[in-house]
Amino acid sequence: MVKFENYIVEMELKQTDQTLLEQMRITEFDIDNRKALLALSNEDVNLLKDYRPIIESRVDALVDTFYQMQTNVAEIALLIGDADTLDRLKNAQRRYVLDLFSGIYDLEYVNNRLRIGLVHKRIGVEPKLYLAAINVLKSLLLEIIFETLPEKTERQAMLAALDKLLLFDITLVFETYIRSLVSEIEISKAKSERYACVLEEKVKERTQQLEELTRIDSLTGLLSVRYLNETLTRTLRTAQRRHEPVSIVYMDINEFKAINDTQGHPHGDHILRAVGAAIKKISREEDCCFRYGGDEFCLILPNCEEEPAREIYINRLNIEISRCLKNVTLSVGIVQTGPDKYGEPDALIRQSDEEMYAAKKASKIDDRSGNAVDVEKTA
Numbered sequence: 001m002v003k004f005e006n007y008i009v010e011m012e013l014k015q016t017d018q019t020l021l022e023q024m025r026i027t028e029f030d031i032d033n034r035k036a037l038l039a040l041s042n043e044d045v046n047l048l049k050d051y052r053p054i055i056e057s058r059v060d061a062l063v064d065t066f067y068q069m070q071t072n073v074a075e076i077a078l079l080i081g082d083a084d085t086l087d088r089l090k091n092a093q094r095r096y097v098l099d100l101f102s103g104i105y106d107l108e109y110v111n112n113r114l115r116i117g118l119v120h121k122r123i124g125v126e127p128k129l130y131l132a133a134i135n136v137l138k139s140l141l142l143e144i145i146f147e148t149l150p151e152k153t154e155r156q157a158m159l160a161a162l163d164k165l166l167l168f169d170i171t172l173v174f175e176t177y178i179r180s181l182v183s184e185i186e187i188s189k190a191k192s193e194r195y196a197c198v199l200e201e202k203v204k205e206r207t208q209q210l211e212e213l214t215r216i217d218s219l220t221g222l223l224s225v226r227y228l229n230e231t232l233t234r235t236l237r238t239a240q241r242r243h244e245p246v247s248i249v250y251m252d253i254n255e256f257k258a259i260n261d262t263q264g265h266p267h268g269d270h271i272l273r274a275v276g277a278a279i280k281k282i283s284r285e286e287d288c289c290f291r292y293g294g295d296e297f298c299l300i301l302p303n304c305e306e307e308p309a310r311e312i313y314i315n316r317l318n319i320e321i322s323r324c325l326k327n328v329t330l331s332v333g334i335v336q337t338g339p340d341k342y343g344e345p346d347a348l349i350r351q352s353d354e355e356m357y358a359a360k361k362a363s364k365i366d367d368r369s370g371n372a373v374d375v376e377k378t379a
């Protein structure tokens with residue numbers, strides 16, 4: 001994204017603050033080099049310059065004929081479009097023809113040729129049309145040269161000089177045309193890069209939302225068991241570094257199947273939600289509370305020993321549950337690990353489950369021997 005914005009700023013600065021010459025880094029040295037490559041010598045330059053008076057006297061007729069021929073081509077007439085534009089083009093063409101025979105082919109001359117390439121790209125004059133137009137112009141100039149320079153060597157020298165200068169111009173026009181095409185591609189590339197960035201951000205955001213959805217158990221609002229092992233591993237590592245104990249609590253609602261069977265599944269769901277809410281309400285922020293599945297819950301209580309977990313946490317939970325639910329009790333198993341030695345996550349969960357199972361079994365025996373099962377006992 002940053003890259004795209006920089007690019008746009010750079011483009012804006014370049015477009016508005018620099019001439020085409022500056023943008024394309026064309027210097028006087030470069031112009032001399034281009035002339036040398038085409039063997040456009042001082043003699044050629046002088047020949048063209050000396051011929052200017054003849055051209056000047058015929059330029060209007062030449063330009064008129066040129067545009068008559070050009071507008072006969074439907075494609076070109078369509079591009080020109082209207083009489084005012086044609087007039088403007090005629091004036092520009094007149095200036096160009098005179099420039100060709102000015103003998104001054106400097107930075108300003110080059111900048112004007114470069115602009116033509118840019119304008120052609122903008123208005124949709126394809127290279128084939130530009131080359132055809134140059135060809136027409138050349139043939140009209142040849143007619144004048146043939147007519148006015150009967151001496152063969154002199155004529156040939158003039159034709160050669162004109163050829164070189166036209167090639168010099170064509171190269172410049174093509175360079176800006178191509179450059180303009182390339183920058184169009186770069187702009188659309190930058191646009192698609194920005195689009196890809198925006199898309200990537202959206203996918204990231206959506207992925208986070210989905211992760212959040214899978215992280216939470218939809219019925220109880222507690223954490224999903226999928227993250228239990230990973231969370232416990234992380235908690236144990238932190239506890240180990242700090243030399244703190246961790247308590248793992250495993251809980252199961254007693255006779256939940258019977259509740260479901262006698263009072264209906266929706267009521268069972270209501271109980272699960274209420275237990276989940278009670279767990280959330282009495283837990284500290286650092287506690288991690290999971291719905292293990294069905295009517296089972298697993299809690300990770302960092303920096304908490306078994307005794308306060310049982311005496312304070314579970315007591316508080318039972319009180320909270322009894323406030324909103326009648327005859328709902330829990331069987332609880334608690335395992336403490338650390339601060340000296342730490343167990344493995346899987347083993348600790350298994351152990352707390354076994355503790356819970358033992359507590360449930362004991363409460364059932366109590367129940368059969370006639371003791372009332374209340375919140376305190378089952379916990």
Ligand SMILES: Nc1nc2c(ncn2[C@@H]2O[C@H](COP(=O)(O)OP(=O)(O)OP(=O)(O)O)[C@@H](O)[C@H]2O)c(=O)[nH]1
Nearest residue numbers: 252253254255256257258260265266268269294295
């Ligand atoms: N309403 C409801 N019931 C569920 C859900 N998930 C599991 N159950 C039911 O919970 C019941 C759990 O029953 P058991 O595992 O036998 O446990 P229990 O009846 O509490 O028996 P004890 O553990 O021995 O006290 C089963 O009937 C499951 O169908 C749920 O999301 N909503």
